[in-house]
Amino acid sequence: MKAVVLERFGGPEELRPADVARPEPGPGQVRVAVRAAGVNPFDGKVRSGAMEAVFPTPLPAILGLEVAGVVDAVGADVTGVAVGDPVFGFADTGSYAEHALATTVARKPEGLSWEHAVTLPVAGETADRVLGLLDVRPGETLLVHGAAGAVGSIAVQVAVAAGVRVIGTAGPGNQEHVAALGATPTTYGEGLVERVRALAPEGVDAVFDVAGKGALPDSITLRGGTDRIVTIADNTAHELGVVFAAGPQQRSAERLAELADLAAQGTLRTTVAATFPLVEAAEAHRLSDSGHARGKVVLTV
Missing domain, CATH: 3.40.50.720 (NAD(P)-binding Rossmann-like Domain)
Structure with missing residues (x-):
């Protein structure tokens, strides 16, 4: 599958497209065909190496904490979610890729876009x-x-x-x-x-x-x-x-569903600062690193 890989710490230019093996879901996990991945300031700190003292990252690595997409495989003991379901949540493997594994996900309401759904988890x-x-x-x-x-x-x-x-x-x-x-x-x-x-x-x-x-x-x-x-x-x-306060730590599928429903109803306002195709992850990081983005920077697949 296509992914954006970090092979050494440094600037946004270190994020490079690569072909990697598609992950297989383990017990309790679903595999998501990614439609959108959230870019967080945390990702930029990991990329630069600034988080190594408190959050060691083995290289090469695929970044990305948030994912939205369609379930295309499920592991053992998965309940409430099936192949073909539109979901969003926290990625167990990096979400800067065509596929990612996830344990904590919620169904995406019909009235909420992929890009806006992925603004919610973190x-x-x-x-x-x-x-x-x-x-x-x-x-x-x-x-x-x-x-x-x-x-x-x-x-x-x-x-x-x-x-x-x-x-x-x-x-x-x-x-x-x-x-x-x-x-x-x-x-x-x-x-x-x-x-x-x-x-x-x-x-x-x-x-x-x-x-x-x-x-x-x-x-x-x-x-x-x-x-x-x-x-x-x-x-x-x-x-x-x-x-x-480091995190995220309290991952709740139920809370994700509540937030998504509020966002779909327009009660909770979600803001997408900009979207970039997956291959332009470096540009997305430059915007995120600037600290001037209004809302979430999103990669689309």
């Missing part, structure tokens, strides 16, 4: 997990750094739906987008503390840093300490005493 799991770690409650104020990205946009909507007031940081071009998600938008960078204090004179109760762009010191100032601050992107977290 963003939904991360938003649920981090909001749980932060223990945000109705009536509290949550500050989300990187609110226009794939994870940030889902986190904003999940929090708002739970009765939380959200202030979301984003670039100047994404202020209206963040407002449309239900958050109060503001820009990041110099003067952030003053801007947030003007929007929330009573203070912020929790901070979720999705962006990893050096906002943790300002977040600590706003919180008056490191309590109830979580980042998924800033490697200086440990030096500052802030929780770094």
